[in-house]
Amino acid sequence: MKSDTGIVVTGLGVSTTLGHDIETFWTALREGTVGTGDLEHFDTSMLANHRGGELVQLRGQRQPPDPRVPLVVDLAIATATSATHDARLTNSGIDGARIGVVFGTVMGTRPAVERWLVQPQDENPEADLSWMSSTAVSRAPASKLNFAGPNCVISTACASGNSAISYAADALMSGQADAMVAGGSDELSYAMLLMFESFRALSPDVVRPFDLNRRGLMLAEGAAALVLERETDARARKAPIYGRVVGWANVADAHHITAPHPQGDGAARSIRGALRQAGASARDVDYICAHGTGTPTNDASEASAIHSVFGSLTSEMPVSSLKGALGHTQGAASTIEAVCCLLAMRDGVVPPTANCETPDPACDLDVVAREPRPVKMRLVVNNAFGFGGNVECVALGAP
């Protein structure tokens, strides 16, 4: 790499169906564990699909649900707190006024509105409609942690997590903050299940990214957060360094509100933009953590984009998707995947794509499937795409 943003990652936090701490999550991911299953806390009797990536145990612990705090906010608080502790940010000497929080989300607190619609205020006077504003997704963790720096909720649909990471990196590079918590958080909701069912985009059993027999995605919930700092600051305080945020590019497909560009135009431009910022070439990339939703159109479009950027290198480029294991955690997906990328570089292991049994020859990718693969990695690319043609790919480098 010829250029350096000077931004490093010093702390990680996750909350997923595979675990609520990074080592449990990472172990399960490497073992190919599948965290999706039957939905237990949603009445799916009216739906054709009954499965998803639900935080069953966590939701169970919330019973009866606390009417005041939506799950998406709780997840943001929990992962931001974990990442902060992991980065040893508390008592680090950094002024809380110089620490910011940015979270990406697709639906924010919108799922909580469902409860109020079913049981409106005249029947439920305790309902606090101030949660209706999704600003709470970043405000609540900042309040809990007493961080008064830049505070933002960003939405680029299912690319929101990566957009939060780039927003945080920009804030550090411009000197607005000395540390940033960048996260993604989303929860399952009945409306989203209805919506994806109307698209006929849901897989009835499991998610099979890049598989010949893939049948669709599966909605899921979860969150992740990363602590970003300038490298000079992090090294001065001897913080742990997981890796570097070396490049990113936010672009629009400008093609269709639900369908990706068939040739992956936006995705290819975004990957190229991220590599350009990193001062790297396609040859420098050691692993692609794919968006890989498991829908026929997404995976084909993404494969086209990868071929477009990597050309003949594609055949030897390890690619995997986490969505076979987790389902699609929406705005959280790319932050969870960023955590995976950093841990993959740390341990030199690419996790397998769960449920990918027969890689689709039409995609023609080197999909890491069935078993984890040892790979020495210096530079990885984390892809993220969303409805509306939102695309943001991030390049991450080894420490």
Add this chain to the structure above:
Amino acid sequence: MTVVITGLGILSPYGIGADALTRGVANGSLGQMSRSTSSFPPGACEIGFGMRIPESDFAAALDGEPRRFLNRESLLLLAAARLALADAHHPRGQIEHTGIVVSTRHAGLQDYADLFWTGLGRDASRHASDATQGANRRRVSPARGPQTGLNAPAAQLSIRLGARGPNVTLTNGAAGGIDALAYATSALEAGRIRTMLVGGVEVIPDLTQSRTPRNDGRASRTLPRPFDRDRAGPLLGEAGVIAVLERAKDAQQRGVRVQARVRATSTAFAPDDDLETASRRSLMGALEACTLAPEDIGAVFAAANGSIAGDAAESRALHTVFGERTPVCAVKGATADSMGAAALIQLAVAISSIERRSIPATPGFQSPGRDIASIRILGAPEPLAPGPVAIHAWDALSSSATAIVDTGEHPASRPRARRASGT
């Protein structure tokens, strides 16, 4: 690097364009005030008043453009973008190299609730029969789903215009418009894109009217009366705003009129719910970022919306930073609070004021409340000397943002736009 504003497109309850908005603020009269027709169950919505944009204005601004599959927010934003691009004489060939950043608080919320309600097969009395439930699930339109997301208006705009640059939606409440301005400025300075459309859009979802934060549960059914002793809470309003931003050298090369120059932006958050502190920090942060003193600022376009606690907190912060000298105008007395679009409405009025060299009075303001700190709230229009002005925004969840803009004609002007996190 200097970033400038070369075009504005506005749809407000006063009609289409900046002139209509400016007239409405100057007259201090209410725009389109209407009672909502709620599709939600009785009891979910207590108050149905707000300042809305009439459908006829949508149609006029869109000039026959297809409206199918676009929700109200997307239509508003598209209409504002068409106006702004025309105002900036933006060349069609450059639209591909254009990015979009939009501030909204509630975009898609109404669609989300409607989709949920339809899927449940409920009627207005919240009753559903088993027989209708399955059928209604199948009635959920796949065209409607994508409108439920916060990002839908910005995404739809990129598709309709063919704008393939950065596309981002910020949900930072009423401070979001200035955060969007900062995002666009940063993208332009970094050379990531040639033109940025900075948008703000808000319609009034029925749900939002049942409780508005920081007004002690009250919302106004009349003029909001910012800073006034008789203020009785904010009133919600609708708006769609787009500002066209580009580098000064590009604007100069194109030979277009520069409407304003972005001198600085600053953002701050108060984790302890102390809005006064957040406001003071963002105001000071913006001044420091462009090395201006408070006395260099010709006017402050404040965010006061008639709320009890919010207006008082803002007045204390303004008093701390500016004392009693700097004229203050709170436009929400006329425009109501268009939340995610509000700061850009304030910006539009500020730019108009710079151009007309006149600061409007604060609509609805007669005499300050006893809890309002001593600041110079304008009860009548005043001349505005050339030089920078500040736009201050705050959100009920204790975030604040400030922008400083000018025309570049003032001796205190410095070339570079800077961003700061208030300290």
